[in-house]
Amino acid sequence: MTDHPILEVENLCTTFSRGGTDLPAVRDVSFALCKGQVQGLVGESGSGKSVTLRSILGLARHYGEVRGSVRWQGQELTTMSERQLRKIRGREIAMIFQEPMTSLNPLLTVGTQLTETLKAHTDLGRRARRDRAIEMLDHVGIPAAASRLGEYPHQFSGGMRQRVMIAIALAASPKLLLADEPTTALDVTIQAQILDLILKLADEMSMGVVLVTHDLGVVAQTCDTVSVMYAGRVVEQGDVRQVLQTPRHPYTEGLMRSVPQDVPPRTQLYSVPGTPPSLFSLPEGCAFAPRCQAAGPACQTARPTLQDIAPGRQTACFHPLPATQEDAA
Amino acid sequence: MTQTVMKIDDLHLSFPVSRSLLDVVQRRPGKSVNALNGVSLELQQGETLGVVGESGCGKSTLARCIVRLYEPTSGQIHFDEQNIFGAAARKDRSYNRRVQMMFQDPYSSLNPRMTTGDILAEALRVHQMRPEAEIAPRVAELLDLVRLPQDAAEKLPHEFSGGQRQRIAIARALAVEPEVLIADELVSALDVSVQAQVVNLLLELQQRLHLTILFVAHDLRLVRHVSNRVAVIYLGRIVEIGDSETLFSAPSHPYSQALLSAAPSLDPDDKGAAIQLEGELPSPLNVPPGCPFHVRCRHVTAQCRTVIPALRALEGRGEVACHHAEEINQHA
Amino acid sequence: MSDAVVTSAKSSDAPLSRLQLALRKPGFLIGAVIIGFSTLLALFPSFFAPYDPNFIDYLAVRQPPSWAHPFGTDMLGRDALSRVIHAYTVNMQMAILATVFALTIGVTIGALVGYYRGVADMIFGRVVDAIITFPFLVLVIAVVAVLGPGLIKMYIAITLVGWVYYARLMRAEVIAQMGNDYASAGIVMGYSDRRIIFRHLLPNAITPVIVYWMTDMALAILLGSSLGYLGLGAQPPHAEWGVLIAEGRNFITTAWWLSLMPGIAIVITGLGFSLIGDGLADLLRPRG
Structure with missing residues (x-):
């Protein structure tokens, strides 16, 4: 854990403007992440935790102004062009979201969505892409992976969809995973499975993870370091x-x-x-x-x-x- | 303390799924979602009964049946010696006054075009809780009861935060002076720091007004905190029911055990020995034969695949619906 | 008690009222000015019209537009501008009377079938399908053919067909609103169905219907003029835009202004209603 940090966020500020007023969604957020580490961002709704995550990958640019610095393996991401960012997104830094149904394309099969990612980010041939897709689905614990490549997102249950999302995100072996409330929409028994999966994969691929959540239990069970956010600040x-x-x-x-937890029941x-x-x-x-x-x-x-x-x-x-x-x- | 106020007897509810044209042409039988598959419960005067389970297990359906939002396919609910689905009880509005419900979504459960004052006054007027002259003072009293400022009466729902809206919903339910409150995921949509405020309010009001509460939630820690007794529901059936502390400290049903161990602990050093469940909740369209949990259970035997286990008392524990409860809990 | 301090969420950060905001939009403002002025013309035509619309002057027939007669004169030498202005009374009345009964009936039926569903809803669905299969105008003409021509009969005919469109919209909106828990809360509170439908669901469901109503008023003017033109609506010598256009039809090559001017009046009034409808959508939406 004494490596050089792979991700360094310094004085990150994101400002939205609504009807002429500037909203300070994120203010002076700084943290560093080493290889294989899991960093948590925890806070209540409106604390700026999700916006921070989106600002890292340049997604917040479209609706707000981002200042400060985000260095990814020495490169500055905040000033990078969309074109350069595109090469990093998916290949080096991947992201998964809370609602897997809305982040998967309902009209394309899971196999197509997986192989498309591979086509964009790797040099694999057609055959190899298919093999890799099956391998990935297998890896995230989807039974009968080969036969499920041809299925559509709606044919998967909530937990399985989140697994598919993770498979797509990790297909190109990224070095950093940004996870935005990945288990909030899931039941506890499924949540435990998904969190275990993310930790296991992060460990195997020595991948860094930034995990946004509102659940302190999730933080306690998965993160190495944590930033607690309130009203846009750490x-x-x-x-x-x-x-x-x-x-x-x-x-x-x-x-x-x-x-x-550990308080007498039915007391204030x-x-x-x-x-x-x-x-x-x-x-x-x-x-x-x-x-x-x-x-x-x-x-x-x-x-x-x-x-x-x-x-x-x-x-x-x-x-x-x-x-x-x-x-x- | 042990007087039964409500008796739910073998409640079944299935929603028919609309058939496609192809199904009709091929004469395939109509499918249905079996939301409740024989739920029996007794609510005791003054207690809080927690109901836990995963999404789709039927816990909200049960809550909605109790307040007659859904009509069960079979089974009965007796309140005050009367079947609430009987013809006589239907005409009687007093049931809707005596049993109240609070909903999960604080953004859709209040009419966006009515002020808080109007919402509360309407409840008071319809049930003639107070003469006209006393309505305004009573509204003020109710706002005070749920600790909202007096100027809240003139405001519209959109001017409040989620936690404040749930307070309004509580005030609306209490306006008609009910005996039983059904809280369906009352605080699930709220932030942690606000959840505690609302839970505290509910506990305090229960003591003060001698309310009986059915607390439906998926947050196990909260259910443990507020409940005297807890029922664990899986695929429309109660798999375990008993005293809250006993059940949470020593769950007897393999599903309860897995569910409780899956809740992440707040202590980073307590990585726990989470019992990993294989697979996911089967679709309520195809409830498996035998024990509904057998497809995910570690202790499954041939008997589990064919015979539905009945809820039975286990020594020193509550009631459990498992063929092998004794053996499983000996090892524990 | 630690949670005794509860501050209410801030609300008054918008200093402008919604009407002010709506009036800032150029579309809504233009619409409001057009309809406001049209209403004035409809209420006090004699105040604005330079001549008596029925004053016949055989010495000045079919005169082109001039300073004395800005819209020219017709085949009987009547002042065309005065006739267009007086027609506002009939045509604006049409916008209201041809729609308001359809609105009332449609909203009531739509709300009821949307709330109760069941058999009534299935029958309603069939009726709607049957009526909507035919073009609106064809169906209205068929009804007028049975009842006979005339303004009142035209209103009856349009109402008989038009309520369906309101009811369909209202039904869909009520069903959508039923998905909100405040409707369930009303049932749980033991409120009567009438109270839940008319006091809770209707005010929340009516916005799209009101917006459609504005468009429908524009359509009603168009439809009324069409029937007037075909001789099935307002009867001459009533000044009505459709009738005016029909009167000018035979002279379209020599006295084109006779048909053009009432046509422009139809377009402008219709545009006014549509612009207001657009603005109302924002004005009526509940906040939050």
Whole structure:
């Protein structure tokens, strides 16, 4: 894990404009990812986690302005032309989405969609492409792969469709997988299968993964490092064990404690008061201040920046929670 | 505490699937989706009964049957000694007052053209809960009960966040002073930090108003937290039912075991020993013969493929529908 | 209680009302001006018309447009402009009366069959199929042929055929709205069917019907003029655009203005309704 990072995101800012107002969807997001690592982006709806993911691959350009830097193996992606990006998308960096039904073309067979990807990104011949397609379907755990090449997406169940999506995404052996809530639409038993599959493949292909999710359990079970996002900014990031076991930012703590695990049944749960702010009207100081019990006068007027609080561990808070013994260990 | 308020008896519901012209020409029999295949339940006064299962297992269908949105193909539901699908009960509007439902989608369950005040006042007026002069104060009281600001009364649903809309839905249900609340995935569409607020509100209101709640959800942690008893549903059948803590700490049915172990733990060090289920939920169009779970079960035997296991009491546990419950749980 | 502080979501970030926003669109504004002015002409024709539309002047027949007679005069020497203006009364009345009954009947039937479905819906489907197979005009002419010519009978004929289009639209929209849980919530709350249909579903389902109504008013004017032209609608000496065009028909090579001017009036009024319909679609959509 002490490799050079393959992906470095620095001060990424994405701004949408709606009816004359600029919406700060993503602000100053920075993280680095090494080969074979899984980085989580976790947050609630509107926190900017999905937009961050889309900004990496230049998809957010079409509807917003992207600033900052995204370096992929030394190349700057934010200033790259669409044409150059196209060579990287699919071949080096692949992406999977939440809803597999809408991201597969309903009119083409699964086999056609798989071989098309291979045709675009590899030099394989016709025969070899077909063999590789069968191999990929087999690899993602679709039984009777050869006979299912000729089937259409609607003939697959939700979990199987997500497997097909993964097969297509990984067909050209990319070095980085961007996964946007890949299991949110699936049942828990299927979710476990899909997450296991992604981890197994990432390991085999020594591929980096950026996983966007709102589910802290998914983060805990799959990620090496995690960034917790709130209102477009990273409020805390670091090693997943440290962040989840001893959160230092009150929001991370609030999220963790809102989940009913190891609390006496039928008692009042810890809850974060209020609702996340609208991007139209962000508070002047810390965006979390209106919902924060630790907020002081400084939080209302100044915005805390992300500070190193331990090696590889950062938080953006004027009043971080105390580190416990586990944290020091 | 153990007074039964509602008794659901062998509920079956199948939706016919429209046949294609080809099917009709070839005289193929009409297919149907078997959403419920014999569900029996008793709701006890003042309890919360959790209902869990994967999508398509029939848990929402069950909820909708209870409030008479769906008519079961066979089976009965008794409330207050009366079959709710009987002719006499149908004419009686009071059932719709005494048993209320809250829906999953906070964006479609409120009429977008009515203000919160109108929505609540309508419920009060239709059921003549209060004389006209007391309606406005009662609306204010209801908003207070679900902790919405008083100016919410003049606002339209689109002006609220998802969590606030679910509060309005709760207030609407409580306006008619029901005895039973059916919560169908009440907080599933909400963000985690907001979920806790709504769950807290529900628990508090239950205590204060002595409500009986049927809590339908796919989030196992939430169900465990709010329920006294839990029913696990698989392909339209209850496979296990029992005390919430017993069931969650020691599930007896192989499906319950797999379902519970699949929920990812919040602790990165607890990678758990997730029981991987083979394959996926079979289509409710073709429910397998015998035990509905046998195609995915690790403990399957010849008996499971042909004989449907009945729900039976297991010592020290709840009721389980599995031929091999004893052997499976000895090893555990 | 930790969740005691609940701030309501911000709502008033749009300082402009929806009417103001709609009026900013040039199309809707032009439509509103056209229909507004047309209504004034229809209500007070004598105020705007320079002459009595029925004043016959045999000394000035079929005169080309001039300062005294901007649209010229007809074969009886009547002022063509005054006749076109007076026709607004009949033609705008047509737009309303030929559609409003079809709208009411269609919306009611459409909402009912959409809500109850079942056998009534199947019968409705057959009736719709049967009526829609024929071109609108042909069917209306057939009905007028049975009832006899005249304005009132024309309204009856158009209503008899036209309600189907409203009902079909309303039915589809009600079925779509039934997919929303607020309809289920109404049933669970024990509300009467009438309340659910007319108080909950109808206000949410009516928008496309209102938009179609605007287009239909334009069509009604066109249809009414067509029947007038064929001698089945308004009867001479009533000033009505279709009748005016028919009167000018025999002189089309020598006095082309007699047919052209009422034709332009039809086009402009029709355009006005269509533009308003477009703008209304945005105006009536619920927010959120």
